[in-house]
Amino acid sequence: TLTFSATANPIIYQNATPVFIDSDYETWNMDPKVLEAAFEKYGDKVKAVLVVHLYGLSADMDKIMEICNKYDVTVIEDAAESLGAYYKGKHTGTFGEFGVFSFNGNKIITTSGGGMLVSDDEEKIKKVRFWSTQSRDAARHYQHSELGFNYRMSNVVAGIGRGQLKVLDQRVAKKKYIFEFYKRELGQLEGVKFMPINDWNEPNYWLSVMTLKGKVRPLDVMVKLEEENIESRPVWKPMHMQPFFAKYDYVGGDVSEKLFENGVCLPSDTKMTDEDLNRICSIIKGLWS
Template identity: 80%
Template sequence: MYKEKIYLSSPHMSDEGYEMQYIKEAFDTNWIAPLGENVNQFEKELAAKVGVKAAAALASGTAAIHLALKAAGVGEGDIVFCPTLTFSATANPIIYQNAVPVFIDSDYETWNMCPKALEKAFEKYPEVKAVIVVHLYGLSADMGKIMKICQKHNVAVIEDAAESLGTYYKGHHTGTIGDYGIFSFNGNKIITTSGGGMLVSNNEERIAKARFWATQSRDQARHYQHSELGFNYRMSNVVAGIGRGQLKVLDQRVAKKKYIFEFYKRELGELDGVEFMPNNEWNEPNYWLSSMILTGNVRPLDVMVALENENIESRPIWKPMHMQPFFENYDFIGNDVAKQLFENGVCLPSDTKMTDEDIDRIVEIIKGLWK
C-alpha cells in the first residue's frame, strides 16, 4: 500500500498565512522585482531578531558568503580557512574570489571546526585573510575558543549560519559573534523564502557596501555608471515577503525541531552502536537535522535504504570537502574526524510537518534493523 512521502526537511508555511499577506502587499503595490518594502523590512526584522545592527537580503546564502569574503578583503591568492565538514556552498565562494581554501577538521565534541586543528593551521599558514566557521546541522561551533584564536591572529571571522538560524551560543545568536554572519532561506532550511539568504554584521558600513555590490555596483549618477565589479545578488520583494511571514514562526519551528530530536534520542538512543549529535552546555541548537552516528553492525546505508523502501527521505552526513574531487588537491589540517563522521553518520527525517504517527513509523522501521 502506498504511503505518503515523509521528507527530510521541506518548506513549512505558517498556519496563519502570514506569508500570503506580505506577498499580496507586494502584488497590490506592484513591487515584484528586487527591492521594495518587504526587502527593507525583512532586513530590519531579521537584524532585530538576532540582535545585530545591519543586514542585507540577498539571492542566496552562497551570495552572502561571497560578499562577506569580499567585504573582508579576500582576493586572489589569499588563504581562507574553512571547515571540511560542510556543504560545498561554504567553500565555493572562496574560489569565486580566486582565493585558496585550506580545510580544517572537526572535533567529536561539536562536529564543527576543531580549535586545535585551527591552531595548527595558523602555525602552517600564518598569513590568513579570513576564517569561515560553520554551525553544522544547527549545532554551534565552539565560538569562544575559535574567536580567541582568530583575534590573536587578527583575522576576519565569517560565520556560516545557513543551518543554524535560531541557535544560540552562550545566549548569542549564531551568525552574530564573528565579523560577518550569513543565513540561508533555501527550501530545506528551518524557515524558507523558497531561495534566498542574508548577510549580517555590526559593521553597518560594510553591509551598505555589500548592498551596493549586490545591486550591480551602480554608482549614484543619472546615467548607468559602474566603478566597481557588481553582482545581481539582491532578494526579490516577493521572496522577502515570504521571509517576513516565516520569521514570525521561527520559534515554533525551533521548538518542533527540538521535539523531533528528543523523540528520536529517547526511542533510539539506547540501541547498540547509536550515538546522537552532541549538545554542549553553552549551546542551544535549533536541531535543524536530527543526526546520529552508527558504530555497530547496523550501518548508515542500512537505515537509509530501509527508510527509502517506505517512501521516507534521509541523508548521509556531508561528505568532507577535502574528499571531494574538485577540492581534493587543497590542503587539509586534521586527523580525519570529519571523514569518520561522514562514514558513520546519517541525518534522519526532521520535517516540522511530521506528526507523532510519522515519527513513530520512522522509529519502528529503524528499530527493526536491530531485531
C-alpha cells in the same frame, strides 16, 4: 571541511586557496586545536577563517575567536543551517565580522532560495547592498564605476521570509521535539549516538543526526526508509574528500571522515506528526531485531 560545497566555493571565486580544518567530537564543528595548528603552519598567509555551524550546532566560538583575534584574522560565519541557534546566549552568525544564513527550501525558514548577510559594520553592509544591485551609482543616468552583481532576492520572496520569522521560535521548538523523540526511541539501540548537545550549545535542531557503530550501517537505515518512501540523508561528505577540493591542504585527523562514514540525517520536517515519527522509529528499530 565538514560542510556543504557552498561554504568553500566562494573561496575559489575569489582566486583564494582554501585550507580545510578537521572537526571535533564535542561540537562536530571546527576543532580549535586544529585551527591553531593551521595558523602555526601558514602564519600570515591566512586572510580569513570561515566557521560553519553544522546542522544547527554552534562551533566553540570563544576558543575560535580567541585564536583568530590573536592572529588578527577576520572571522566569517557560515550560519546557513543555524538560524535560531545560540552559543552561550548569543546568536550564531553574530560573532565574526559577517554571518551568512540560508533560506533554501530545506532550511528552518525558507524563501525558496537566497539568504541573509548580517554584520555590525553598517558601512560594509551598505557596500554589499550596493554591489548586490549591480553597483549602480547615485546618478540620474545609469552609471557604474565598480563591477556589480545580481546577488539579491525579489521583494516578494523576502516578504515571505519576513513572515516566517514570526514563527521561527515555534519551528525551533518543533525541531527540538523531533530530535528528543528520536533520541528517546532510538538512543538505546546498540551503537547509536546522537549529535552532541551541551550546556553552552543551544541548537536549532535543523536536522536530527545520529551516528552508528556496529552491524547496522547508515546505508542500511537509508535504504530501509527509502523502501517505505521516506527520505533520509548521509552526513555531508568532507570537502577534502571531494574530487574538486582534494588538491587543497587539509589539517587534522579523521574526525570529519568518521562522522561522514557513520552518520545519517533522519527525517526532520516540522510538519511530521507523532504517527510519522513512530513509523520511522519502528522501521529503524526493525534493523536491530
